[in-house]
Amino acid sequence: MVGGKMAATASIRERQTVALKRMLNFNVPHVKNSTGEPVWKVLIYDRFGQDIISPLLSVKELRDMGITLHLLLHSDRDPIPDVPAVYFVMPSEENIDRMCQDLRNQLYESYYLNFISAISRSKLEDIANAALAASAVTQVAKVFDQYLNFITLEDDMFVLCNQNKELVSYRAINRPDITDTEMETVMDTIVDSLFCFFVTLGAVPIIRCSKGTAAEMVAVKLDKKLRENLRDARNSLFTGDTLGAGQFSFQRPLLVLVDRNIDLATPLHHTWTYQALVHDVLDFHLNRVNLEESSGVENCPAGARPKRKNKKSYDLTPVDKFWRKHKGSPFPEVAESVQQELEDYRAQEDEVKRLKSIMGLEGEDEGAISMLSDNTAKLTSAVSSLPELLEKKRLIDLHTNVATAVLEHIKARKLDVYFEYEEKIMSKTTLDKSLLDIISDPDAGTPEDKMRLFLIYYISTQQAPSEADLEQYKKALTDAGCNLNPLQYIKQWNLLSRVMNTGSQFVMEGVKNLVLKQQNLPVTRILDNLMEMKSNPETDDYRYFDPKMLRGNDSSIPRNKNPFQEAIVFVVGGGNYIEYQNLVDYIKGKQGKHILYGCSELFNATQFMRQLSQLGQK
Amino acid sequence: MAVDITLLFRASVKTVKTRNKVLGVAVGGGVDGSRDELFRRSPRPKGDFSSRAREVISHIGKLKDFLLEHRKDYINAYSHIMSEYGRMTDTERDQIDQDAQIFMRTCSEAIQQLRAEAHKEIHSQQVKEHRTAVLDFIEDYLKRVCKLYSEQRAIRVKRVVDKKRLSKLEPEPSPKARECASSEKVSETPSKDSEEKPAPEEYPEKTVAKARPELGAVGDSRGEDELSPEEIQMFEQENQRLIGEMNSLFDEVRQIEGKVVEISRLQEIFTEKVLQQEAEIDSIHQLVVGATENIKEGNEDIREAIKNNAGFRVWILFFLVMCSFSLLFLDWYDS
Numbered sequence: 001m002v003g004g005k006m007a008a009t010a011s012i013r014e015r016q017t018v019a020l021k022r023m024l025n026f027n028v029p030h031v032k033n034s035t036g037e038p039v040w041k042v043l044i045y046d047r048f049g050q051d052i053i054s055p056l057l058s059v060k061e062l063r064d065m066g067i068t069l070h071l072l073l074h075s076d077r078d079p080i081p082d083v084p085a086v087y088f089v090m091p092s093e094e095n096i097d098r099m100c101q102d103l104r105n106q107l108y109e110s111y112y113l114n115f116i117s118a119i120s121r122s123k124l125e126d127i128a129n130a131a132l133a134a135s136a137v138t139q140v141a142k143v144f145d146q147y148l149n150f151i152t153l154e155d156d157m158f159v160l161c162n163q164n165k166e167l168v169s170y171r172a173i174n175r176p177d178i179t180d181t182e183m184e185t186v187m188d189t190i191v192d193s194l195f196c197f198f199v200t201l202g203a204v205p206i207i208r209c210s211k212g213t214a215a216e217m218v219a220v221k222l223d224k225k226l227r228e229n230l231r232d233a234r235n236s237l238f239t240g241d242t243l244g245a246g247q248f249s250f251q252r253p254l255l256v257l258v259d260r261n262i263d264l265a266t267p268l269h270h271t272w273t274y275q276a277l278v279h280d281v282l283d284f285h286l287n288r289v290n291l292e293e294s295s296g297v298e299n300c301p302a303g304a305r306p307k308r309k310n311k312k313s314y315d316l317t318p319v320d321k322f323w324r325k326h327k328g329s330p331f332p333e334v335a336e337s338v339q340q341e342l343e344d345y346r347a348q349e350d351e352v353k354r355l356k357s358i359m360g361l362e363g364e365d366e367g368a369i370s371m372l373s374d375n376t377a378k379l380t381s382a383v384s385s386l387p388e389l390l391e392k393k394r395l396i397d398l399h400t401n402v403a404t405a406v407l408e409h410i411k412a413r414k415l416d417v418y419f420e421y422e423e424k425i426m427s428k429t430t431l432d433k434s435l436l437d438i439i440s441d442p443d444a445g446t447p448e449d450k451m452r453l454f455l456i457y458y459i460s461t462q463q464a465p466s467e468a469d470l471e472q473y474k475k476a477l478t479d480a481g482c483n484l485n486p487l488q489y490i491k492q493w494n495l496l497s498r499v500m501n502t503g504s505q506f507v508m509e510g511v512k513n514l515v516l517k518q519q520n521l522p523v524t525r526i527l528d529n530l531m532e533m534k535s536n537p538e539t540d541d542y543r544y545f546d547p548k549m550l551r552g553n554d555s556s557i558p559r560n561k562n563p564f565q566e567a568i569v570f571v572v573g574g575g576n577y578i579e580y581q582n583l584v585d586y587i588k589g590k591q592g593k594h595i596l597y598g599c600s601e602l603f604n605a606t607q608f609m610r611q612l613s614q615l616g617q618k
Numbered sequence: 619m620a621v622d623i624t625l626l627f628r629a630s631v632k633t634v635k636t637r638n639k640v641l642g643v644a645v646g647g648g649v650d651g652s653r654d655e656l657f658r659r660s661p662r663p664k665g666d667f668s669s670r671a672r673e674v675i676s677h678i679g680k681l682k683d684f685l686l687e688h689r690k691d692y693i694n695a696y697s698h699i700m701s702e703y704g705r706m707t708d709t710e711r712d713q714i715d716q717d718a719q720i721f722m723r724t725c726s727e728a729i730q731q732l733r734a735e736a737h738k739e740i741h742s743q744q745v746k747e748h749r750t751a752v753l754d755f756i757e758d759y760l761k762r763v764c765k766l767y768s769e770q771r772a773i774r775v776k777r778v779v780d781k782k783r784l785s786k787l788e789p790e791p792s793p794k795a796r797e798c799a800s801s802e803k804v805s806e807t808p809s810k811d812s813e814e815k816p817a818p819e820e821y822p823e824k825t826v827a828k829a830r831p832e833l834g835a836v837g838d839s840r841g842e843d844e845l846s847p848e849e850i851q852m853f854e855q856e857n858q859r860l861i862g863e864m865n866s867l868f869d870e871v872r873q874i875e876g877k878v879v880e881i882s883r884l885q886e887i888f889t890e891k892v893l894q895q896e897a898e899i900d901s902i903h904q905l906v907v908g909a910t911e912n913i914k915e916g917n918e919d920i921r922e923a924i925k926n927n928a929g930f931r932v933w934i935l936f937f938l939v940m941c942s943f944s945l946l947f948l949d950w951y952d953s
Binding site: 019022023027037038040042063068069071077078080081082083114118119121124125127128129131132137140141142143144145146147379380383 | 620622623624626627630634638668669675679742743744745747751752755756758880883884887888
């Protein structure tokens with residue numbers, strides 16, 4: 001059981017990387033061979049493919065796999081004869097047309113076509129047609145459906161897509177003027193990606209979702225798609241050695257589909273952990289952060305050219321040990337750790353320098369042959385440890401820059417004040433400073449911050465504030481320069497679906513509020529209830545789907561009474577790092593359980609506010 | 619997991635073919651198509667770059683196979699228990715080393731040549747990049763194969779050095795070897811696990827053994843030679859001393875050889891690093907040159923600006939003086 005379990009919980013990131021490497025190795029499983037002959041190939045991808053590959057494989061790793069050039073599909077490409085080309089694209093109309101054009105122009109020697117999600121029969125025939133017309137049928141060596149239509153950012157976190165975010169954004173789903181067909185397309189996109197995700201994971205989940213939300217629609221469609229695929233025994237994607245691990249473990253994972261609307265406060269929350277701060281405050285996108293460094297703050301005399309700001313971008317990947325350890329820690333801890341690492345590095349540097357001086361002395365002493373041999377050994381070890389030292393230095397520089405940038409923002413906007421205040425609001429402890437004071441305080445934060453604070457307050461209070469109070473707040477907010485559109489939307493949302501349960505839930509939360517400020521967000525709570533099979537009025541009427549059951553009825557009675565070991569939380573409408581961090585903290589306390597977090601798009605508070613204000617304008 | 623739909627693709631190709639035949643669409647397919655395909659393939663520039671690159675790779679592959687084939691024998695030579703066929707003498711090993719070095723040199727020259735020629739007639743940026751990357755791969759492959767060779771060699775040298783060190787653990791062979799020469803002779807063959815270890819000890823033993831019968835012979839022919847026993851003893855001691863000195867020199871030379879191999883390895887690493895830095899230094903140089911030019915231009919501009927400023931001032935002054943003169947003139951004219 002243990003062995004099967006260990007294999008079953010290989011992280012989604014590893015699985016996707018292994019799948020990509022196999023694809024790049026001409027669809028043959030990749031084996032590391034140190035004295036193998038080099039083979040070279042060219043990689044062609046579209047923007048979707050680029051987004052999927054870039055968090056997982058660096059350019060150096062692509063080189064190691066033998067890729068000499070990597071190009072966008074829709075760029076100008078020159079013919080390179082005698083080179084096999086690996087394509088990794090979505091099966092859309094323009095992509096297919098461009099590929100047919102490539103076939104006609106005979107750009108490469110052989111073609112390995114890999115489609116990110118399944119291609120339809122008619123489009124396959126289009127390609128066949130073009131290949132026939134260009135007499136290039138033998139050049140098309142392999143055609144594969146990769147089922148990799150999702151982006152993995154961390155070992156246990158994934159996002160659906162980046163390029164067509166607009167299509168599946170919160171706004172798109174919750175628009176009042178959305179038509180049925182549009183909704184269908186959006187749902188289909190989401191279900192397609194989720195299906196690819198489960199194919200890569202190699203397991204068929206048990207699905208639970210709340211009633212009457214977009215999440216329910218997704219659940220119904222996903223259940224139907226999985227069921228169809230399992231029935232089709234000939235082509236089922238869930239048989240064979242991919243499911244080897246799943247067959248050994250008796251547990252199937254639990255998929256919890258929640259809708260963004262159950263908790264609108266969390267995306268607006270000001271945060272204090274490293275990763276979430278970087279996402280909130282800096283431009284952090286697909287594991288890459290872009291910093292603007294202003295070089296010098298002196299006053300430039302009038303007429304001189306303004307100083308240019310350097311843009312630097314860093315990759316924050318799970319390979320970075322410091323990031324992996326500290327991405328969930330509160331910010332002061334991070335600052336201390338950077339200092340600590342810097343001191344360690346300096347100590348090692350001094351060690352190497354001391355060695356250098358020793359070498360300088362001993363070199364003149366001719367009789368000490370044996371000592372020389374020791375020194376050569378030491379020198380060899382020093383030289384071989386040099387790359388590690390350099391790498392460490394680079395990481396320290398990186399994190400120092402990032403942390404400094406974040407710190408500047410915190411100081412300028414007084415984010416710590418906001419954070420504390422919001423924590424108090426959300427946990428219902430008494431507030432020492434009145435909300436009005438903070439809003440009218442001119443140098444605490446941008447108007448956006450104030451708006452966020454107010455919205456959180458508005459969402460979290462049990463009864464709506466009275467009209468007079470509301471007017472007061474509104475006036476203070478407009479004085480501070482905020483845009484009131486999000487408020488409009490929130491009001492409508494409140495009228496439509498005031499989740500009454502949250503009132504009682506929050507009372508319970510007040511009791512659970514420990515000194516450690518370990519607070520469970522609504523999503524975490526729901527997951528806890530469902531995973532541990534606790535009975536709770538909030539989650540009792542969640543629907544239950546099991547694609548493996550022969551009869552297609554959707555009874556609400558779960559057949560499985562044991563707690564689940566593995567769960568996947570998917571938020572329809574958007575998620576953020578705060579929820580992710582909360583889930584990670586929650587699962588750290590439980591042995592042997594794993595959680596994966598996914599969302600249809602990843603936004604920070606700024607982007608979410610923009611969407612809310614667009615919704616409020618209508 | 620990925621699904622292989624190549625068969626599906628081939629099936630669709632067949633469907634399309636039959637459909638086109640039915641519709642009577644001229645596709646250039648059928649018999650003509652296959653002929654076209656063959657015809658089209660031959661005049662295509664076969665890319666002699668890639669064929670030559672592949673040649674170099676196959677050469678390196680041959681070298682690798684050659685090294686791997688003889689590797690076992692190369693390293694195993696010191697094992698006591700072995701068959702006759704696998705043995706390799708030192709001369710053979712040196713031969714292998716030399717051959718391998720010549721081969722590696724020719725391969726790296728071929729790569730340099732390819733590199734020089736690769737950029738000649740090609741105008742496309744992508745093809746250039748591709749070729750540079752291909753050449754990098756080939757160089758990398760060559761380096762890996764060379765590593766095989768240098769590992770082998772290092773093992774061999776290390777063994778020799780270790781043996782010398784072990785043999786040095788016994789004190790100077792002269793006094794002791796004389797006493798235990800006989801016992802060593804008896805016990806030498808079956809119990810030692812390295813062949814060469816007895817070799818240096820055999821040497822003093824042999825000379826000692828030779829000296830003994832000499833001693834004995836001299837002792838017998840006492841009357842014939844004029845050598846007195848003291849002189850003989852003195853000669854003997856001198857012999858021992860000379861033998862000892864030669865041995866120690868020999869050992870030191872071996873040790874130094876080992877050190878030199880290590881140093882050469884380190885130097886390799888250093889040269890790699892230095893070459894890497896060369897590229898960076900070049901770019902820094904370019905930047906500095908560009909910067910000095912910019913500064914020069916800046917200076918020129920400033921000088922001109924100052925001149926213009928000065929000239930401007932002169933004109934203003936002139937204008938004011940003229941105005942005042944004209945005013946005076948008018949004033950004088952009026953009154």
